[in-house]
Amino acid sequence: MRTIGQWIVLIQRNFRVIFADKLNLSLIFLQVPLIAMLIVVAFYHFDRDKQNFDEGARILYYFGVMKEPLQQANKTINIDTLHRYAKTMALEMNIATRHDYIEKTIKPFFERKNVPLPDLTFTYLKKEIQFISDIASIRRGSVYFLLVAASIWFGIMNSCKEIVTELPLLKRESRSYLFISPYLSAKYFVLTIILGIQTGLLSIMVVPLLLKLSGMDTLSIWLILWTAAFVSASMGLFISSVVNSYRMVLTLVPLLMIPQLLFGGLLRPPVDLDNTTWSHLTNALSAITIQRWAFESILTTDAYAKGGILKLEVNPKSSGELELLQAKNTSLVSSFFKPRKWGSLWPPLLYLLSASVVFFIGGYLALRWRFT
Known part of the structure; x- marks a missing residue:
């Protein structure tokens, strides 16, 4: 005491x-x-620094994610088409607009190829995160x-x-x-x-x-x-x-x-x-x-x-140009x-x-x- x-x-x-x-x-x-x-x-506003690096990384990522199921299914890879999709996804900041673009444009493309649509989003604690x-x-x-x-x-x-x-x-x-x-x-x-x-x-x-x-x-x-x-x-x-x-x-x-x-x-x-x-x-x-x-x-x-x-x-040491740089x-x-x-x-x-x-x-x- x-x-x-x-x-x-x-x-x-x-x-x-x-x-x-x-x-x-x-x-x-x-x-x-x-x-x-x-x-x-x-x-x-540090998140605005060098935004081109963020956009470039997102383009590479979306392109790689969409390319992978096509490669596994031995389907033709439409490089220009996938690049256009990836660029649109990378530059579009509005979540609702991105989801609409996936449903109306990207999803029909994969359905025509008979390939499952890859997951193009990342969610943490029920909130979608921008890459x-x-x-x-x-x-x-x-x-x-x-x-x-x-x-x-x-x-x-x-x-x-x-x-x-x-x-x-x-x-x-x-x-x-x-x-x-x-x-x-x-x-x-x-x-x-x-x-x-x-x-x-x-x-x-x-x-x-x-x-x-x-x-x-x-x-x-x-x-x-x-x-x-x-x-x-x-x-x-x-x-x-x-x-x-x-x-x-x-x-x-x-x-x-x-x-x-x-x-x-x-x-x-x-x-x-x-x-x-x-x-x-x-x-x-x-x-x-x-x-x-x-x-x-x-x-x-x-x-x-x-x-x-x-x-x-x-x-x-990659065998193809598409694997030279990945995100x-x-x-x-x-x-x-x-x-x-x-x-x-x-x-x-x-x-x-x-x-x-x-x-x-x-x-x-x-x-x-x-x-x-």
Whole structure:
């Protein structure tokens, strides 16, 4: 009971300290709309960038899908006709018009050939998705990457100074009555509340506007960003527990953030790495970053998480010209990461939560070693 009482008192004291510094409190929450605004300005209408690549990928995809059943049935392939159908499907953005074109023009063509009509659409959660190219998927993934990076920034910056600036007070109180576990738990609790508000505001300001996702998708993204921020705060508290000065903490912050950006999965996606020593080293460094795991899990919340991304594949050894360049339907997750047996949502999240437990234990042991 004494431990719980200390925990409650310490939570109240932490909140009083935060609210007493009105300038710092204002900066904590004002940085959220500023970062959100910068992301929106940088990526507004990003889906219109290089639309010719998207249209070209859709033409290749529709042409390949319609060509395949004709090849399997040994029917004559009317290249000009299929290209015209594919081009119309690729350029027409209205879903109803595309369906009407399929029923009135494409379907009769396949009926005359006595060949089943291939599926020319992709539906996810009862909503038809417009195909985009793998180049567009990189731009879309960049938005998620920056959201995660901003959340990690919130977590590190909010936590890295929490303990090191209180070392004299902590040293004095630990000699009399203070237990380390409620002290550290109170820090976690207060930071979790603040980070939840920050990541929630960031999600609301960016996700509906840029990614055009629903409220439930925004909620899922917020929870993942909150988790990433929480784990980052755990790392920040651990660092704050082992260093001796705030100046040293500020020196370490770039060393904590830069690997997140370099090995987080966007600049050089793990799916593109070959089987070399340097690639194994890259994978190893990527595996110990928060960014990489949060980035993989947050991609599963997107409308293109299950498909709708057209990856261009060049086959220089193909026997025919029609197979030289093809567009395959893949997912947003597979644009960056290799398929995972147990999925790409829960394994990364479990890794992140496990990392937070390790950081908590490490911080606890460091403080016990210093003050007991």
